[in-house]
Amino acid sequence: MEPVLNHSWKLSEMDAVNLQQELSLKIVKEDQLTKVSYVAGVDVAYSEHSDKLIAAVVILEASSLRLVESVVVEDTVHFPYIPGLFSFREIPPLLKAFKQIKTPPQLIVCDGQGMAHPRRFGLASHLGVLFDLPTIGCGKTKLLGEFQDPEIKRGSSSPLVDHGEVIGAVLRTQDNVKPIFVSIGHRISLTTACEWILKLSPKYRLPETTRQADQLVNKVLADFQRDQE
DNA sequence: GCGACAG
DNA sequence: ATCTTGTCGC
Numbered sequence: 001m002e003p004v005l006n007h008s009w010k011l012s013e014m015d016a017v018n019l020q021q022e023l024s025l026k027i028v029k030e031d032q033l034t035k036v037s038y039v040a041g042v043d044v045a046y047s048e049h050s051d052k053l054i055a056a057v058v059i060l061e062a063s064s065l066r067l068v069e070s071v072v073v074e075d076t077v078h079f080p081y082i083p084g085l086f087s088f089r090e091i092p093p094l095l096k097a098f099k100q101i102k103t104p105p106q107l108i109v110c111d112g113q114g115m116a117h118p119r120r121f122g123l124a125s126h127l128g129v130l131f132d133l134p135t136i137g138c139g140k141t142k143l144l145g146e147f148q149d150p151e152i153k154r155g156s157s158s159p160l161v162d163h164g165e166v167i168g169a170v171l172r173t174q175d176n177v178k179p180i181f182v183s184i185g186h187r188i189s190l191t192t193a194c195e196w197i198l199k200l201s202p203k204y205r206l207p208e209t210t211r212q213a214d215q216l217v218n219k220v221l222a223d224f225q226r227d228q229e
Numbered sequence: 230g231c232g233a234c235a236g
Numbered sequence: 237a238t239c240t241t242g243t244c245g246c
Binding site: 043044081089117137139181 | 233234
């Protein structure tokens with residue numbers, strides 16, 4: 001559960017890019033994923049007129065999709081939002097929350113891209129390498145790549161391609177609903193990743209992991225901002 | 230120069 | 237991400 005790397009996270013943009021390139025040298029391999037009892041979901045919500053943020057990690061039981069544990073932390077923004085350097089903004093608070101998790105997950109679903117990234121190393125890949133756990137990148141919109149609209153039926157998908165390389169899948173999780181962008185994070189194949197996302201999205205467009213994490217951070221942030229006034 | 234650009 | 241009301245539909 002401990003991160004294999006320990007950075008200061010007080011990085012310049014250039015430092016961030018260099019670190020990202022170092023970490024991306026790690027090899028992504030497929031795990032069996034046969035014994036996944038718990039799946040984690042993560043999300044961060046930001047305050048508008050302050051540098052405060054709320055980060056959360058939720059743990060769902062894989063078989064029932066029931067919420068079994070959640071950790072919420074308050075933190076401060078220490079890195080700006082820059083497309084391609086998203087990890088450096090969200091990982092510090094997420095690590096802070098992960099440190100308090102008592103139920104270790106065997107899979108993490110991230111709110112953002114994994115391999116579908118300019119350097120093939122988005123948030124999901126980054127988190128996967130840090131924890132050495134299987135991770136899936138699951139974004140609501142694309143960062144880059146070209147694709148054809150998948151068929152209208154739930155479960156349909158089409159490849160997300162960048163410079164001739166398949167970097168992810170555009171997956172329809174509900175009939176006639178806007179598809180989401182799935183990509184390999186770490187230690188998982190794209191096919192297995194899509195299967196998991198479908199399993200985690202029995203009713204809504206987004207997987208339960210990100211939905212639960214999302215509603216949690218937004219609720220806590222709302223309470224936090226209410227107390228400020 | 231113009232458009233794109235995870236959250 | 238965040239600012240925001242109602243509205244169409246199952």
